[in-house]
Amino acid sequence: MSSTITLYDVPSTTPQPWAPNIWRIRFILNYKRLPYRTKWVEFADVEATLLAIGAQPSSRRADGRALYTLPVIIDPRGARGQPATVLSGVDAIAEYLELTYPARPIFPEGARAVQSLFVHYVHEVLAKPLLPILVPLSHQRLPERSQAHFHAGGGAAGGAGAHTALGSxxxxxxxxxAKDQFDFLHAIMSKNVGDPACDGVVVMGRNVTYADFALCSVLIWIEQVSPRDGWARVRMWNDGRWDRLRNKCREYMDVY
Incomplete structure (x- = not known):
């Protein structure tokens, strides 16, 4: 049996994938040096594809219908004697990979709660002001068939209105x-400056962790869908901190 994990992602016209939640998992796979391959699935095919492999829905719509979203992985090595493991949801996948493959841990010892709180902040607070900017730009970089799927009312966001570009x-x-949130995070992370155990770039100590991957996933999203406007701004904010963090994570940015 192949030992290669399958990671499901959406195709795009950008030089690299852009979806931040999927990047979180790709970072972990690369960091832990786990063999994997990416299976590209257009948005219109996500639900049927995930149903076919037995993936669980990520959540429920307001009307109670199951909602199937990425990331999803298949680990053919399985867990606890099972023939294969199919997992949905970014946090569930991250926890599974850490438990199943503990070498090169992504959670520093004793810091899982703090890491989880930081990642929650990145996802629920830091990224929120970026949504009206980046969602329409992400939509424009989808293949035509996926764009048509959203215009017809498909997908998690639903409808064409959510994908309309903002005025200047x-x-x-x-x-x-968005800058207000990055400024706040910069002030918090700067508390590590002067600590000999910290490098002044990553969230904790000198090694990248899950928190860094969650944050860098947002940076990649900005860079891929808004390189000349968004990333040109963000990389210069806070004395170039975010560009340094991206460079710190660069060696874990391969796409297989």
């Missing part, structure tokens, strides 16, 4: 709101 004034307002 609204866009600038959104970037200012």
């Amino acid at each position: 004034a609204e866009r600038e307002q959104a970037w200012r709101a």
